[in-house]
Amino acid sequence: MITNLTHDLLTKLEALLPEGTLREASPRYLEEPRAKWQGVAAAVAAPKTVEDVSTILRFATAHRIALIPYGGGTGLVGGQVTSSGTPLLLSLERMNTVREVHPSENVIVVEAGCTLQAVQDAAEQANRLFPLSIGSKGTAQIGGNLATNAGGINVLRYGNTRDLALGLEAVMPDGSVWNGLTRLRKDNTGYDIRNLLIGSEGTLGVITAAALKLFPRPAQTGTALFAVSSPEAALKLLARLRDIAGESISAFELLHRQGLEFVAETMPDQRLPWPDPPEWMVLTELGLARGPTPQALFEELFEVALEEGLADDGIIAQSEGQSAELWGLREAIPIANKNIGGISSHDISLPLSAIADFIPRATSALATHGDYRINCFGHLGDGNLHFNVYPPKGAQRSAYKEAASAVQDIVHDITVEMGGSFSAEHGLGRLKAADLERYGDPTKLAAMHSIKSALDPQGIMNPGAVLLTKS
Amino acid sequence: MITNLTHDLLTKLEALLPEGTLREASPRYLEEPRAKWQGVAAAVAAPKTVEDVSTILRFATAHRIALIPYGGGTGLVGGQVTSSGTPLLLSLERMNTVREVHPSENVIVVEAGCTLQAVQDAAEQANRLFPLSIGSKGTAQIGGNLATNAGGINVLRYGNTRDLALGLEAVMPDGSVWNGLTRLRKDNTGYDIRNLLIGSEGTLGVITAAALKLFPRPAQTGTALFAVSSPEAALKLLARLRDIAGESISAFELLHRQGLEFVAETMPDQRLPWPDPPEWMVLTELGLARGPTPQALFEELFEVALEEGLADDGIIAQSEGQSAELWGLREAIPIANKNIGGISSHDISLPLSAIADFIPRATSALATHGDYRINCFGHLGDGNLHFNVYPPKGAQRSAYKEAASAVQDIVHDITVEMGGSFSAEHGLGRLKAADLERYGDPTKLAAMHSIKSALDPQGIMNPGAVLLTKS
Incomplete structure (x- = not known):
C-alpha cells in the first residue's frame, strides 16, 4: 500500500x-x-x-x-x-522551545524536540524537579521519551513518562491537530487519547508538544551503596527502607559485580567503591522534605540490614560530590556494557516476588546453553532488570551472532512464564514486534490492530514498528 | 442497529x-x-x-x-x-472476590464487583493503604471507579483511579477476554489498552478484575482546618505547605461557608467548628513517614499563614477523633447539598492559577442571571471544584427547571474559556455527552468515534453514554 x-x-x-x-x-x-x-x-x-x-x-x-x-x-x-x-x-x-513554565502549578509546557536535559534544566531554573532521568538525557528528546514511555531510575517514586504527562499536542495521520495541551490534574472528558499516543512509538500519530508535571525539589537528598547478600536480600532491604522512609525513596538500583568488572576492564579511570566488589549491591537515593537527614535514615537502615543479614557493607555518601561519584559509577555500567559488546540485552520486568527466583533460574538455563557472562542490573524497585548476556572474557561478540536469538528466547520465555514483561521500559520498536506476536495477549493484540487500522488506515506511521506489517 | x-x-x-x-x-x-x-x-x-x-x-x-x-x-x-x-x-x-493480596509487592488483585470499601479493608488488613477515597465508597464498586476514572480527596498525592491500576482483566464487545492482570510497574509492550478502557465508562468493554497499587500506610497522619482569607490565599497556603511538607500532603480541600450553612440548615446534629464560620476554609491532611509530627508542621504553616495574612484562624486536630470529626464535616456537605436540592452541579477543573479569577467571575455571571446560592468546594490541590448552584433560601428547586441548563452553560462556558474541563472526576455519562460535542477538541472527538467503531462495531456497549449515538 x-x-x-x-x-x-x-x-x-x-x-x-x-x-x-x-x-x-x-x-x-x-x-x-x-x-x-x-x-x-x-x-x-x-x-x-x-x-x-x-x-x-x-x-x-x-x-x-x-x-x-x-x-x-x-x-x-x-x-x-x-x-x-x-x-x-x-x-x-527544530521544535525545541520551552513554551511555558508554571511554577505555582508545577507544570511545564515543552515542544517535542527539547532534549530531556533541557526540560530538566528549565524545571531547575524554576526551583522545580522534572524527575524523568535516563542515561541519554543530553541527546534523547522529550517527544521520543513520550513516544516510547521511557522509564529510568526515578520511576519507583515518580512513575514512567506517561505518569508525568498532563496534556499533549499531537498530529494525527490525516494531518488533523489535537490541541490537548491541558494543564489539568483531572480531566475526565472522554477516552484517554493521551495515554494511547504515549507509548505507541510513533505508529498512531506525532506528539509535537506536552504539558508535563513538575515536582518540588526535595529539601534534602542522599545516596548510599549497600553490599547485599543476594537479590532476595535486596528486596527485603527495599521493604525495610520503605518502613523507615515511606515514599521518599527516589531510586533503588540493583548492581552486580559483573558490571563493575566491565567498568574496570574498559574504563580504567573510573574509581570503584571497593577494590574487590561484592557480588550484589544496591544503589539507592532518598529525597526528603524535612526532619531526619537521609544519612540518619540510611544509618538506621544499615543497622537493621546488618542485624538481619541483608547487607554486610555499605557506603553512605556524606557530600554531594560523593553522591555524584556513586551515581557516576551507575552511569558507567551501560557504557562499559557497550564497550564489552553484548550478545543479547534484555529489558524485562517481573512481579517483585518473582525476581529472587528468576535470576538463578535464567542464569542456569543460560549456563546449560553456553559459556556466557551475565550482567544483571537495573531498577529493582520497579521490578525492572536489565539481564544482559556477554561472551566470556577474550571472546568476540561477533562469534555469537547465531546464538543471540536462542539466548533471547531462553530469557524471554522464562520471563513471560513467571508473569513478567519482555519489554519494560525501552518499548517494542522493530526489535520486539515479533515478540509481541509470540508472547502478547491475543485480545490485546487484536485491539491494537483495530485501533491502528482505525487511526492510520493507510499504515503510513512508522510501519514495521510495534506491529508487524501484514503481508 | x-x-x-x-x-x-x-x-x-x-x-x-x-x-x-x-x-x-x-x-x-x-x-x-x-x-x-x-x-x-x-x-x-x-x-x-x-x-x-x-x-x-x-x-x-x-x-x-x-x-x-x-x-x-x-x-x-x-x-x-x-x-x-x-x-x-x-x-x-457477584464478581466480588479479592483474588490476591501481595503486601511485599504493594499489589492487590480484585474483581470488579468489590466495593471500594472492601478493597480499602483488604488493603488495611495487609497493613497497606489503597488511597482512592470517595464519599460513596461503601456502595460504589471498584469496576465502576475504574470505568469512570473516579477522583476523590486523595488525588493530589496518589493520583486518579487510572494511576492506581497496574493491570486489567476485561471482556471486549465480541466476547474475547483480555488477560491483562499484570502486577508489573513497568510494561511497555504495545498500546495502552488499560488506560483506554479506564475512563471509557463501559462503552468499549467490561472490566472484570484489576491489579491495583497499594501504598505503605503513613506512619503519622494529621488533619487541620484553616480559615483562609480567599481562594487565592488558599492556593498560597498550599504552596507554603508544599515548602514545609513536600509531597506528604494527602488532601487539600477548599470549603465555603455556604456548605456549612447547608449542613446547619438540614443536619442540625452535625457539630460545626465555628458558630459563625468564615467565608473560606481549607481542610487538609498530612501523611508522614517519620520525623516531625503533622501537628508541628501545621503549626509552622499556621505561623507563616498568619504572618502573610493567608489565614487568621485554624483548628489542628490533636487526636484521631478530632480528625474524624473534621472529615465528618467534609462528608456532610454533599449530603446537605442533596437535602437542599441543587439547580445545577458542576464538576469542573481549572489550571491552578486560574482558580482565584474563576470563582468571582462565575459568581458574578450567575448573579446577573438570577438569585442563586452557590456552594463552591472541592479538591483545590487538584484544581477540581464542585461549583454547585442552589435556589435562594425558601425557594424550591423545582421552580428552576428551566434555568438549569442556562446556569450550566454559563459555568461551563467560563470554565472552558479559562482552560478548564467541564468534567473533572465524574465522567461524561449521559449528562455531558452533548457537552463533549460542544466543547471537545474535534480531532480528539474524531479519534474517539474511530476507536468506538473499531472496538464496538455494533455499538452495543452502553449506547448514549460518552458519545452521542449518531442518528
Whole structure:
C-alpha cells in the first residue's frame, strides 16, 4: 500500500513547506545505538511548527508515504530506523522551545524536540524537579521519551513518562491537530487519547508538544551503596527502607559485580567503591522534605540490614560530590556494557516476588546453553532488570551472532512464564514486534490492530514498528 | 442497529448461563442518585465469572443487544442508566472476590464487583493503604471507579483511579477476554489498552478484575482546618505547605461557608467548628513517614499563614477523633447539598492559577442571571471544584427547571474559556455527552468515534453514554 517517495513527490512536498524544512538524510539519522539496523530514508523533514507537521502528515496520507518519526535517535529497539522502503524521516529537532513554565502549578509546557536535559534544566531554573532521568538525557528528546514511555531510575517514586504527562499536542495521520495541551490534574472528558499516543512509538500519530508535571525539589537528598547478600536480600532491604522512609525513596538500583568488572576492564579511570566488589549491591537515593537527614535514615537502615543479614557493607555518601561519584559509577555500567559488546540485552520486568527466583533460574538455563557472562542490573524497585548476556572474557561478540536469538528466547520465555514483561521500559520498536506476536495477549493484540487500522488506515506511521506489517 | 431484547432472546441467553444469572430488573437498578433519569432494562445479568461475562457479550454482539454495565449505581452523570430501548443491564455485583493480596509487592488483585470499601479493608488488613477515597465508597464498586476514572480527596498525592491500576482483566464487545492482570510497574509492550478502557465508562468493554497499587500506610497522619482569607490565599497556603511538607500532603480541600450553612440548615446534629464560620476554609491532611509530627508542621504553616495574612484562624486536630470529626464535616456537605436540592452541579477543573479569577467571575455571571446560592468546594490541590448552584433560601428547586441548563452553560462556558474541563472526576455519562460535542477538541472527538467503531462495531456497549449515538 505504501508508495515510493519519489523525487517528484519530494519536490511537491518541498513547495508546501518553508525553505530548509526538507533535508538530505545524513548518516547520523540512519544509525542507531546498538548497530543492529542500518536505516534508509528518502529525506528528512525538520518542521518548526505544528502546522508544518500537519502539512507533512496530510501529504503523506494522501500519497501513502511512510513516515518515521525521529527524536534524539537514542532508542534501543530500532523504533527510529527502518531498513526498507523510501520513507520520509520526520525529525522534531527544530521544535525545541520551552513554551511555558508554571511554577505555582508545577507544570511545564515543552515542544517535542527539547532534549530531556533541557526540560530538566528549565524545571531547575524554576526551583522545580522534572524527575524523568535516563542515561541519554543530553541527546534523547522529550517527544521520543513520550513516544516510547521511557522509564529510568526515578520511576519507583515518580512513575514512567506517561505518569508525568498532563496534556499533549499531537498530529494525527490525516494531518488533523489535537490541541490537548491541558494543564489539568483531572480531566475526565472522554477516552484517554493521551495515554494511547504515549507509548505507541510513533505508529498512531506525532506528539509535537506536552504539558508535563513538575515536582518540588526535595529539601534534602542522599545516596548510599549497600553490599547485599543476594537479590532476595535486596528486596527485603527495599521493604525495610520503605518502613523507615515511606515514599521518599527516589531510586533503588540493583548492581552486580559483573558490571563493575566491565567498568574496570574498559574504563580504567573510573574509581570503584571497593577494590574487590561484592557480588550484589544496591544503589539507592532518598529525597526528603524535612526532619531526619537521609544519612540518619540510611544509618538506621544499615543497622537493621546488618542485624538481619541483608547487607554486610555499605557506603553512605556524606557530600554531594560523593553522591555524584556513586551515581557516576551507575552511569558507567551501560557504557562499559557497550564497550564489552553484548550478545543479547534484555529489558524485562517481573512481579517483585518473582525476581529472587528468576535470576538463578535464567542464569542456569543460560549456563546449560553456553559459556556466557551475565550482567544483571537495573531498577529493582520497579521490578525492572536489565539481564544482559556477554561472551566470556577474550571472546568476540561477533562469534555469537547465531546464538543471540536462542539466548533471547531462553530469557524471554522464562520471563513471560513467571508473569513478567519482555519489554519494560525501552518499548517494542522493530526489535520486539515479533515478540509481541509470540508472547502478547491475543485480545490485546487484536485491539491494537483495530485501533491502528482505525487511526492510520493507510499504515503510513512508522510501519514495521510495534506491529508487524501484514503481508 | 440495536435490536429489542425480546422474551425469546432472553430465554436463549438464559440457556447459555448458570441458573440465577439472569434476574428481573428491580427498581434499585433503574434509579440514580440525582434522579434525573428513570432507567429501563429488559433484565439484569449478574454473572459470577469472566467466562459468563464473555458469553453475555458474545451473545449481545451476535444479536445486537444493548448492554449497560452496572457497578454500585453511584455515578453522578447517568452512565449507568438509559431511558430508551430494552437493554440488558450487566451487573458485576457477584464478581466480588479479592483474588490476591501481595503486601511485599504493594499489589492487590480484585474483581470488579468489590466495593471500594472492601478493597480499602483488604488493603488495611495487609497493613497497606489503597488511597482512592470517595464519599460513596461503601456502595460504589471498584469496576465502576475504574470505568469512570473516579477522583476523590486523595488525588493530589496518589493520583486518579487510572494511576492506581497496574493491570486489567476485561471482556471486549465480541466476547474475547483480555488477560491483562499484570502486577508489573513497568510494561511497555504495545498500546495502552488499560488506560483506554479506564475512563471509557463501559462503552468499549467490561472490566472484570484489576491489579491495583497499594501504598505503605503513613506512619503519622494529621488533619487541620484553616480559615483562609480567599481562594487565592488558599492556593498560597498550599504552596507554603508544599515548602514545609513536600509531597506528604494527602488532601487539600477548599470549603465555603455556604456548605456549612447547608449542613446547619438540614443536619442540625452535625457539630460545626465555628458558630459563625468564615467565608473560606481549607481542610487538609498530612501523611508522614517519620520525623516531625503533622501537628508541628501545621503549626509552622499556621505561623507563616498568619504572618502573610493567608489565614487568621485554624483548628489542628490533636487526636484521631478530632480528625474524624473534621472529615465528618467534609462528608456532610454533599449530603446537605442533596437535602437542599441543587439547580445545577458542576464538576469542573481549572489550571491552578486560574482558580482565584474563576470563582468571582462565575459568581458574578450567575448573579446577573438570577438569585442563586452557590456552594463552591472541592479538591483545590487538584484544581477540581464542585461549583454547585442552589435556589435562594425558601425557594424550591423545582421552580428552576428551566434555568438549569442556562446556569450550566454559563459555568461551563467560563470554565472552558479559562482552560478548564467541564468534567473533572465524574465522567461524561449521559449528562455531558452533548457537552463533549460542544466543547471537545474535534480531532480528539474524531479519534474517539474511530476507536468506538473499531472496538464496538455494533455499538452495543452502553449506547448514549460518552458519545452521542449518531442518528
